[in-house]
Structure formats: structure tokens, C-alpha cells
Amino acid sequence: MPLFVVILLLAGQLLIAPAGFAQDASEALARRLLNSQGCKACHSFEGTGATRGSDLDKVGSRLTREQLRSQLVNPQHRHADGRIADFSHLQEHEIEALTNFLSERR
Numbered sequence: 001m002p003l004f005v006v007i008l009l010l011a012g013q014l015l016i017a018p019a020g021f022a023q024d025a026s027e028a029l030a031r032r033l034l035n036s037q038g039c040k041a042c043h044s045f046e047g048t049g050a051t052r053g054s055d056l057d058k059v060g061s062r063l064t065r066e067q068l069r070s071q072l073v074n075p076q077h078r079h080a081d082g083r084i085a086d087f088s089h090l091q092e093h094e095i096e097a098l099t100n101f102l103s104e105r106r
Helices: 003-036 065-073 092-103
Strands: none
Touching: 003 092, 065 092
């Protein structure tokens, strides 16, 4: 097979793969953040964690994507007493990953 045909085939695969890869990477990031940011110290998720806060398994059916994002970006807006952690140190792509992942939990 000529080299340029192989290159074209590989380039075609690169154009197809990123969407699925990006979604998998975003979910993996969100899951890492749920564990590393201490979410399970208050919330339960997939059978593990505490029950002091709401269950995150179906949070997307209770809150809109915008409400979830607001909880992460500006927790004082809803929890003036500071019951939710401060996530201001997270980068924008991390906030997006968490927001997207949690909004899909139904």
C-alpha cells in the first residue's frame, strides 16, 4: 500500500477518534475530581461516600446544568453558611468536566 494512502487512512482515524476520546477523557477527569476534591466526604456517589450532602447519582435530574455550574463556581450563592467546598482553584476545563458529568447523572 502506498505511503500516502496509509497517511490518509491514519488522518481519517484521527478525525473520527477525538470526539469519543474527548468524552472519555472528560468523564475520567470528572471522576478523578470527585475523588480528589473531597466530594465524597459529604456526598454519596455510585455506592460510596457519605450521606451528609445530597446523593450525586441522580443530581442531573434535580438540578440543571446551569445550577450545577453555579454550585461549583459560586457556592455562596446557594450555601451562604459555607457547607459546600470552595472550588475557585479549579481550572475552567475542570469545572466544565464536572458540570457536564454531573448534569448527565439521571
